[in-house]
Amino acid sequence: MTNKIYDAIIIGGSYSGLAAGMALGRALKNVLIIDSGLPCNAQTPHSHNFITQDGETPQAIASKAREQVAQYKTIEFYSGLAVDASKTETGFTITIQTGETFEAKKLIFATGVRDIMPEIRGAAACWGVSMIHCPYCHGYEVRNEKTGILANGEMGFEFSKLIHNWTKELTLFTNGKSTLSEEQSSKLKSKGISMDEREIDGFEHKNGYIELVQFKDGSTVQLKAMYAKLPFKQHSDLPEKLGCKISDLGFIEVDPFQKTTIPGIYACGDNVTPMRSVANAVGAGTLTGAMLSRELIDEEF
Numbered sequence: 001m002t003n004k005i006y007d008a009i010i011i012g013g014s015y016s017g018l019a020a021g022m023a024l025g026r027a028l029k030n031v032l033i034i035d036s037g038l039p040c041n042a043q044t045p046h047s048h049n050f051i052t053q054d055g056e057t058p059q060a061i062a063s064k065a066r067e068q069v070a071q072y073k074t075i076e077f078y079s080g081l082a083v084d085a086s087k088t089e090t091g092f093t094i095t096i097q098t099g100e101t102f103e104a105k106k107l108i109f110a111t112g113v114r115d116i117m118p119e120i121r122g123a124a125a126c127w128g129v130s131m132i133h134c135p136y137c138h139g140y141e142v143r144n145e146k147t148g149i150l151a152n153g154e155m156g157f158e159f160s161k162l163i164h165n166w167t168k169e170l171t172l173f174t175n176g177k178s179t180l181s182e183e184q185s186s187k188l189k190s191k192g193i194s195m196d197e198r199e200i201d202g203f204e205h206k207n208g209y210i211e212l213v214q215f216k217d218g219s220t221v222q223l224k225a226m227y228a229k230l231p232f233k234q235h236s237d238l239p240e241k242l243g244c245k246i247s248d249l250g251f252i253e254v255d256p257f258q259k260t261t262i263p264g265i266y267a268c269g270d271n272v273t274p275m276r277s278v279a280n281a282v283g284a285g286t287l288t289g290a291m292l293s294r295e296l297i298d299e300e301f
Contacts, residue, residue, distance in 0.1 A: 006032045007296055009094050009104035011082045011236065014039045015278050016269030016285035017110030018065045023289025025072030029296060032102055033069075034094065036081040038235070039112065043208065044128040049136050050279040061278060078102075085238040091264060092242075106292055109244075109252065109260075109267040110285060111236035118150070118230065120175075121202025122210075129208030131226045137277050138225075139166040145224035147171075148213065150200075153179040155229060160193050163227055168192055173213070173226075175200050196221070234271055249274070258288040266292050 008024055010017045013035025024031045039058065047058050069075055084095035091105040117124045123131060131150075132138040147167045151159050152174040160172050171194040178185065178197050188195060198219065203226070204212035212220045232250060240246055245253040245261040251274070252267040254260055260267050268284040270276045 004030075004103070005090060006030050006076075006102065006104040008032075008106040008108060008292055009034060009092070009102060010108040010110055011094065011238070012108075012110030012112060012269065013066065013077065014062060014110065014112065014269070014281070015065065016112075016281040016288070017108065018062070018069050019282045019285025020108050020110060020266075020268060020289035020292070021075050021285075022065075022069045022072065023286050024293055025069060025075045027289070027293035027297075028074060029293055030074045030076075032076045032078060032104065034078045034080060034082050034096070034102075037079060043125075046141075047278045048138065048140065049277060050282075053278070058278065082236065082238060085242055087242065105264070105296065107242075107265045108288055108292065109236065109239045109265065109271060110269045110281075110288075111234065111239070111267075112270045113232040113250075114235045116231045116233065118175075118228070120200050121214075122205050123203060126203050126205050126208050126210055126226070127230075130205065130210040130224070131203070131228055133227065133229060134276065135163055135166050135227070139163070142225040143167060145169065146222060148173050148223050148226040150175060150226055150228040152176070154184075156180060157184040157188065159227060159229065160188055164191055164193060170194070171196050171221075171223075173198075173200060236271075239265070239267060239271075257291040258284060259291070 007029040008031050010021055010033045013033045021033050044058050046055050053061050081097040082094050083097050086093050092107050093101050093103050095101045143166045146169045149159050149172050156172050173196050198215040201214045201216045203210050210223050213223050214220045239252050243262045247253050252272050254267050254272050258266045258268050266288050268288040269281045
């Protein structure tokens with residue numbers, strides 16, 4: 001362990017973590033950003049709905065952000081995976097997979113989430129490319145195209161209602177018997193939204209771009225894009241280990257200032273909200289850095 005005690009350690013060096021780091025760097029705080037290099041949008045070819053960066057690749061945005069954050073001399077970076085954390089008299093200790101440890105007065109978890117892929121051949125390769133989660137991030141690029149939704153029940157109905165804004169060539173794939181009510185099914189039919197209850201075997205794709213949906217009965221259907229809301233889990237179990245409350249939906253609970261339920265620990269990005277986008281992550285990270293620096297300033301005054 002080094003003798004240095006950082007003002008803050010940020011675990012996760014993607015958009016939210018980097019934004020928090022920049023805010024803290026501009027507040028003259030000593031910060032260590034620990035990043036394992038596993039962003040959840042690693043496969044996504046382009047980022048959208050982020051003003052000044054619309055259509056840029058996620059990797060290019062992250063690289064430019066890191067380069068800019070690195071200009072602040074009080075910011076340090078460490079490439080590695082944080083595997084343990086504990087409370088100390090002065091703050092917190094973080095242990096890296098190598099066994100190295102670092103200390104800080106405060107922690108920020110910008111660790112994101114890990115999506116759990118369905119047992120459908122090709123789904124993992126298509127996720128973030130043509131199997132997508134957000135119409136505001138990706139819907140414009142597949143507007144008016146032949147589109148599917150992988151969902152059932154209430155989620156299937158509400159998702160169909162939303163995506164119908166971007167395309168009228170829309171099919172709800174329930175991947176088994178529909179659990180929609182008769183009223184919901186009739187409403188979708190009245191809007192020209194088809195429903196397909198066949199069980200899906202896999203996606204035929206080219207470099208992640210879906211070409212055909214293949215069903216277990218051997219039949220196929222052409223498709224340009226498939227929307228899905230996948231289950232997920234926290235990318236890191238350290239917040240929960242430290243006592244941070246996790247909501248029933250699986251997110252780290254934070255207040256309007258991004259504080260978790262444990263004093264001295266903040267969280268921001270995809271691990272705290274279903275609003276998953278680069279723009280939202282950056283905004284939340286900036287707020288987190290500002291609020292944490294204000295807490296440090298108050299304590300030191």
